[in-house]
Amino acid sequence: MDEKKTSHQNPFRLNGRFAFFKGFLRHPSAVGSIIPSSRFLERRLVDIGGIARRRMVVELGPGTGGTTLALLNALPRSSRLLAVEVNPEFFARLQTIADPRLEVHLGSAEHIGQALAQHGWQRPDAVVSGIPFSNMPAECGRRILRAIWACLAPGGCFVAYQFMKRVAELAHETLGPPAVALEFLNVPPVRVYCWQKPIAAASGDTAHRSADGRPSAQAVFAADPPPG
Numbered sequence: 001m002d003e004k005k006t007s008h009q010n011p012f013r014l015n016g017r018f019a020f021f022k023g024f025l026r027h028p029s030a031v032g033s034i035i036p037s038s039r040f041l042e043r044r045l046v047d048i049g050g051i052a053r054r055r056m057v058v059e060l061g062p063g064t065g066g067t068t069l070a071l072l073n074a075l076p077r078s079s080r081l082l083a084v085e086v087n088p089e090f091f092a093r094l095q096t097i098a099d100p101r102l103e104v105h106l107g108s109a110e111h112i113g114q115a116l117a118q119h120g121w122q123r124p125d126a127v128v129s130g131i132p133f134s135n136m137p138a139e140c141g142r143r144i145l146r147a148i149w150a151c152l153a154p155g156g157c158f159v160a161y162q163f164m165k166r167v168a169e170l171a172h173e174t175l176g177p178p179a180v181a182l183e184f185l186n187v188p189p190v191r192v193y194c195w196q197k198p199i200a201a202a203s204g205d206t207a208h209r210s211a212d213g214r215p216s217a218q219a220v221f222a223a224d225p226p227p228g
């Protein structure tokens, strides 16, 4: 198996910023930010999500594709990425990324199960999300989180980058406490939450180890204080 990396330049970073800003003006609460994520945040997502050793990754809310290219640049050549975007203009833009590992899906993260089935995917071993949980009704956020957790492979991780702590509050009941890191080199600074799905329920130490036996993010990062 050839695991050599594919390297995408990001020729439309500037152009992407303009498209992103236009998207924000049209749908401020769904887009949730006036500019795309910084390179520093992109790098942080790749590291925390362990993207370089993943097989099947789902990205929720890829926007204009900056984070998507960063994930593709880190992903092994034989792995796959499914990008799920609700905004049709962003979706059209994402479709111009030429990479056979990438599949782009127009739809809501709420229906991640259907998106996976439609693309003939099994359980992803990582889900990376930038959708703004703080701007949606609580019950909608909980539904999305339950759907992500249900489809994630045992030992897989769910990474959410957010300006607010709301996602941790919404996830507390279903996913438990997250590991959290703060990325200051982003406008504005952003929290990166990570939940690791246990390999087997109530199996002691294995609950804090990933599929390859490494310590989970919970063991690596300091945990956020309980929400509330």
Ligand SMILES: C[S@@+](CC[C@H](N)C(=O)[O-])C[C@H]1O[C@@H](n2cnc3c(N)ncnc32)[C@H](O)[C@@H]1O
Pocket (backbone or CB within 6 Å): 030, 031, 032, 033, 035, 036, 037, 060, 061, 062, 063, 064, 065, 066, 067, 068, 084, 085, 086, 087, 090, 107, 108, 109, 110, 130, 131, 132
């Ligand atoms: C903060 S932007 C992140 C964009 C990009 N990943 C980045 O970091 O620059 C959030 C993105 O989530 C998308 N989004 C919001 N709600 C969504 C949902 N329910 N399902 C899928 N995408 C959604 C928005 O259209 C937007 O592209």
